[in-house]
Amino acid sequence: MTLDNHSSRPAHLAGLDLLASAVILLDGDGRISYANAAAENLLESSLKALSRQKLTALFLNPEELAGICAQALEHKFSDLRQDLSLERLGREPLRVHSIVSALDAPRDGVLIELRENVQQLKLDREERILDQSQVNKELIRNLAHEIKNPLGGIRGAAQLLELELPALHLSELREYTQVIIKEADRLQTLVDRLLAPHRRPHIVGDVNIHEVCERVRSLILAEFPSGLTISRDYDASIPEFRGDKEQLIQTVLNIAHNAAQALAERIEAGDAELIFKTRVARQVTLAKVRYGLALDLHIIDNGPGIAPQICDRIFYPLVSGREGGSGLGLTLAQTFVQQHLGVIECESRPGYTDFRIVLPLP
Template sequence: MEAELDLLSIAVLLVDRAGIVRRANAAAETTFDLSRRLLEGHAARSLFVQSVQIDELLAGVPADGEFPQRRLLMAVRRSLREPLPVVVIAGPAAAEGLALVLEVFDPGVVGRVMREDRRADISETNRRLLRNLAHEIRNPLGGIRGAAQLLESELSGADQREYTRVIISEADRLQSLLDRVLAPGGGRRGPRVVEAINIHEVCERVRSVILAEHPVGLAVVRDYDASIPEIQADREQLIQVLLNVVRNAAQALAARIAQGDAQIVLRTRIARQVTFARFHCPLALDLRVIDNGPGVSEEIRERVFDPLVSGREGGSGLGLALAQGYIEDNGGMIDFETEPGRTEFRILLPIDRAPSETMG
């Protein structure tokens, strides 16, 4: 049962008839700001500001242990911190010797999970619409290119053929864009290959590519935690994710690169007790890409991961959409914060769970 409880993203306490916590899951450690060792054996009433409500719940448990669920608005006591408002759902415990199951919801976490689920649904809908649109465009585009080639063969003047070359060049560019949209895996050909990956090798590869593209005016700073263990993920997808995010940052830094003071920081850390949309993870990789650019414009902040949304002229708007899809394929999540002078993209990936296990 402990292993199953630890997969839940919400805090769960199993309480006996004496009011003592007998089991606590991993998420409860984060919610109550206490280790499992301290939670188990603790009086449940002392964990909440409204301790009387716990007393009333225990007093109302009938001899057969069956009673309807109750929903309570309470607050969790936390040492040296303000109480945390929570929603508690109390129900009967089926196991012998236990009286209550307390499911404790942090409204902030619940809200974030709901936003992630909603964004994932919107993203999937957008991807389907985009693929359908790409199929509809592909055949007429081929006809336009073919007609332009035929027209070019009939033209004698170089100045006239210049116009047909523009048509052919733009048709080829759109065809390349459609190929990326329609390719298996959303741009990566072939099946996913999950393997053990050193994230710093991925960072170094991307760093070398970006510095080759911008040899002057841009500093790509390493801020690595060398203790981070290998993660299970698709190497090529992670390289593409990080390359898309860092390249976007570099493009946003064009003015500062010209001034010579542009900076991108690649930061890796361990994150503990992370709640993903579908599960709770004791350890996760926390990868940040931080730049000192102008920030993401307010007009596109809510849609920055949508296909065909770009903050710069001539951008395809596919880089971050593909990055989000790849991160979700690997059981993780991506988000960002931005303000003038600083934009920070955060990528979270599970360390101790394989992607195949997280996707269900």
């Protein structure tokens, strides 16, 4: 077998390193004789470390995979395709689509192709987000109600105390009672915002998503009249759908306004940009329901990006990447999108942040 001096790999298999899917060759004993670069990445190990190991030894639940490989060695099928969830110690399970084929070589073995099951990963992630969102909503609702009553009592007591203060000391002590009253009012406003999505009725009507985007565009440009460009990349074929127009305006506004505030330095430099982009997505699964058509709305900015330490938590209540932010805007946006049976996702890196909203279409 000829080896490539640069890679220490069989030269006749070098082309397999160009494939995006993982390719693994097993000998007749089920030991790894070759793994391409994608397989090294997927298994998080080098060919040198993997070589001569039994593939089944890499996983905690190898029975199904071992059975398939044994059948392949006995030539019970030419190739078999199957979705597998391969559990690993201390790491996330590998959810893959496998293609197992028997080799007709003198040294019979098995060729295995593994492709990450992206759709399953996406469904699992959406399910976790939905479950977390439901927990958050219950927590917020209960916490807000628990805070509301004592807060009213604190404010009322401070007002009564102010009235009872001797006139001689009123000017000196009134400052303290006013602090109590103002802080109680501030917390009351916060509690009201927490409860807002659960109080307001869901008003359904015909919605044109481009009217929603244009309304938000005009509001943002009124607040940031110079230094910010808002580009539009619309698909005019997107049909109207049933939804709460005001909720969707608030959703897009919360995201766009956060982006505009994050663009402060670029606005000052005059090269800040927001992009509203709409497309139609086909055959989309949202919360385990398959839809033929869906709205694919992107709100993209060229700002500094979201800090990595909060990127996975930006939709949690009271998590904010901005000084003085309440951390409620994206939580409300997620709530409103979920009330429309959709999902909201975010991809961010320095110079590029993309909030993607997917809603089912009729």
